[in-house]
Every structure is written in structure tokens, then in C-alpha cells.
Amino acid sequence: MKKLTKIAPIENLSLVDKVELRLKEYFKENNLKIGDSIPKELEFAQAMGVSRTSVREALLRLRTIGIIESKKHRGMVLTQPDIIRNFEKAIDFNLLGDQTLKDIFELRLILEMGMADLLFARKTEQDLKILDKIVSKQEKEEKNTNFFSLENEITFHGKLYQMSNNSTLQRFQDLLLPVFQFVHDNKLPEAKNFKYSSGKFVTHRDLLNILDKGTPDAFREAMRKHLEPHFEQILEA
Amino acid sequence: MKKLTKIAPIENLSLVDKVELRLKEYFKENNLKIGDSIPKELEFAQAMGVSRTSVREALLRLRTIGIIESKKHRGMVLTQPDIIRNFEKAIDFNLLGDQTLKDIFELRLILEMGMADLLFARKTEQDLKILDKIVSKQEKEEKNTNFFSLENEITFHGKLYQMSNNSTLQRFQDLLLPVFQFVHDNKLPEAKNFKYSSGKFVTHRDLLNILDKGTPDAFREAMRKHLEPHFEQILEA
DNA sequence: AATATTAATTATGTCCTACATAATGCAAAA
């Protein structure tokens, strides 16, 4: 099919798309910040020469993302978008495809491998005590076994995320966990009775001891061994 | 203030919130998957006994997130949500607060520290050649200097993300980069003329050599040194 | 004068009806 080189493409933005772009320009031109009030729906509609319905639909997009918040009688203000919220909804609707699930599973592993320096910089005595409690409880339940328990993993590692003192990371992990668990339960059928196949077995106790008295490098080495079952599965794919 | 224990809380979900919940239930009850068609706006409105406008607002939320896609004359289908898209918009509107920006800056570092195993598992000869070109070009420009260049960082590390073969991570990085750059340019005033303060200087060439012939552990150690300027800044805060 | 109550106003939330528009399907003509 030969392209028509003399005919320019027709702009096919919908009216609501255009309104949204105009809103963005308006916010930038006026240097609006989080917390600032913005004009009313009717004011925007009149200024743009469109119906309130179209303005409403554009604003509704921004509301969904979290860029604005609206109150009856008061109007609307700019808010900091919650960058995790819509990720939550995607998961809630069970609409992530296999490839994305796999990506997220890997992303979780990458984060676990990458957070050592933050943990060492930000650990407190209180944190270590709580971790000790978690590990002691897990040791009682497991009794010298190498079986992999996802629930214990989630408890221990969840605490590590908390210790990072990075709230975005924590919120992100709250979402990664269900995905991780879903993939683990449904897509990796051999995982449930998994035993460590090679190398030294690194327990949560080992990790905690290093976190208490070791170095970030040593922690990374140990974490890699600890996560070996998962790495084995994804790196062979 | 003593709670009234005999009075049940008033449900204050808006009508559109309720419609959204019903839609979610409907999708789950009918086991709908990506690509499946869903009923028309009017059909939903009639079935739920609400106006088309309220259904439209609920559907518009889902459309914004990417859960559904609508076509004139054809109706709507379920799609895999693009989990990165709304993150893009948050950045586009310049509405992230300082704390979130800092979190994202750290998140980037964590990802860099964590991706070694994927790189080693998925590197190709082609990848290494391209990296060699990138590094050679950078070496020509720099000529035995320890100055930190953000642009070179972005080029080199961007290629690493690509090599991970994890599309979510790549898309995520496309977003992290502008934030990283913004924070670097605007929030870390000392960064522009930064020199390495301690330890052995690890270049992109060093990293590439290890990636070619070394181990993931060695790569992690080297990467940590390479990223020392950034880590210094966040870990002292 | 201070406080409580009521009324008025405000701006978003919801509803309804009508029409516009892009897209598909079908029938007729070439």
C-alpha cells in the first residue's frame, strides 16, 4: 500500500483528549502546585467553549490517576498522585498477562538483591529485635528442615522492605507480594515441595546475623544463595 | 468522644463507586479475560437500574487505567492494563513531592544493584559489542578524567536495563530516568562537579569487562563502587 | 456577647434526552 505523501494526517484527538491537554498546559502555565485550588468545572467549560460534560470527562481522568481531588461546594485541588494505586487496581481485576506476571516476579527478586545498602544504613536495634522474633518463631515451626515456606518468606522479607524506610518501595512491595504469591502458587508447580539443590543453605537466621554484624557485600552474597530456588526457575526459562 | 455502639456506620460510597464495584464483580463472576467483549454502556445501565452517565463515569475510570478499551460501533473489550502509563502522567504533570522523588531516586539505585544475575543470564555477544561501542565513545570524550557525567551514565545503564529482557523493568526505567535526572539536576546541587572521594574508581569499562568475563558477585561489588556518589548522598540524609 | 439553629448558597454528583460521529455490515450497482 503506497502512502499518500502529499496528504497530511488528520488529527484525531477526541475532544476530551484536547481538554486534558489544555488542562495540563493550564497547570504548567500557572505554576500550580500540590494543594492549589483550580477553577470550577463550569469555569473551565465556559473558558474552553465546550460543554461541562467534556470537561468532566477530562477531569475524571485526572481524578482517577489521583492528580486532582474534588469536594462538593469547595471545588478541586491538585494532589500528589498515588503512583501505586492504579497498579493495585490492575492486580485487583486479575488482568495481568503471563509475561507481565513473570516480569514482576523478576522485579521482586531484583529489589531483594538490591536493597542491602539501605538496610545497613537504616537498620535500628528495634528492627533487629523484631526480625529476631520473626526468625525464632519460624525456626520453631520448621525444625531443621530445608523446605521452602512462602509464608515465612513473605513475613521475613516484608520486614526488610519496611526497614528500607522508602515508602514507595514499601507500597510497591505490598503489591508485588500478591503477584509473587500468585505466580508461585499457580505458575511454578514444582515450587511447593522445593528443596535446595546446591550450595550452602542460607537461612533467615544467617541473613539476620549478617545484617546485624556483617557487611552489605556479604549480605548480597547470602541473599543470592537464599533466593536460589527462584533464580533457578527464572534463569532457565 | 464515646462511640455510639448501636448505630451502624452510614455507607458513603458514591453511586459511581458502587457501579465500579459491580463491574469488577461482573468481570470476575463471568471469568472474563483480556480480549473479551463486555456489554454495552446502555446494557449495563439498564441492568443496574442507573443512568448511562453513571455507568460511563465508572467505565471511564477503568478506561483511564487501561483495563478496558472502547471502540465506536464495536463496544468495549478488556485489555491488559499498562501499569506504567499513569506513572508517566504523574511525572508529566510535575506533581511528585520531594519525598516521593527521593524514594524513586533510591529505587533506581536498588534496581541497578539488583539486576546482575539477569544481566549475566541474558547477555548476548551483540549486547556486549554495543556496550563496548558506548564505552569507547565515552572514553574518547572523557580522556582520563574522574568527572561524573550523567548523560554517559544514562546511556550506559539504559543499555543494561535493555539487556535484562524484562519489559516491565525497561518501561519502568524509562520513567525513572527523568526523575533521576530531575533530582540530580535540581536537588543535589553538588553533584555536577562531583569527583570520587574514596575507594577505587570503577569505570564503565571495568563494569563491562566484568560483565563479559566475571561473575555476578564481582559485578555487584563493582557496581556498588561505581554508584558510590549517589549512595553517599542518600545514605547521609 | 456568645452560641445554636436555620436558611441560603455553592459546586460537585447524578440523571435525562438529544444529537454527533466513527465504524461496521449489508445491499445494490458497475
Next chain:
DNA sequence: TTTTGCATTATGTAGGACATAATTAATATT
């Protein structure tokens, strides 16, 4: 068989009306 024209379809847009929660102002009570 291919092209054109028309009818139908379902989302997109418009405009008006009313509902509702929340704020402000006015009035009544103490």
C-alpha cells in the same frame, strides 16, 4: 468481483435539570 451508498450501531458530546453534601450567612436563643 469490486466499489459505492445507505442503514445501523455504540461510543462521544452537548445541554439542561435536579440531587446532594458542604460551606457560609443570617437569625434566634441564651
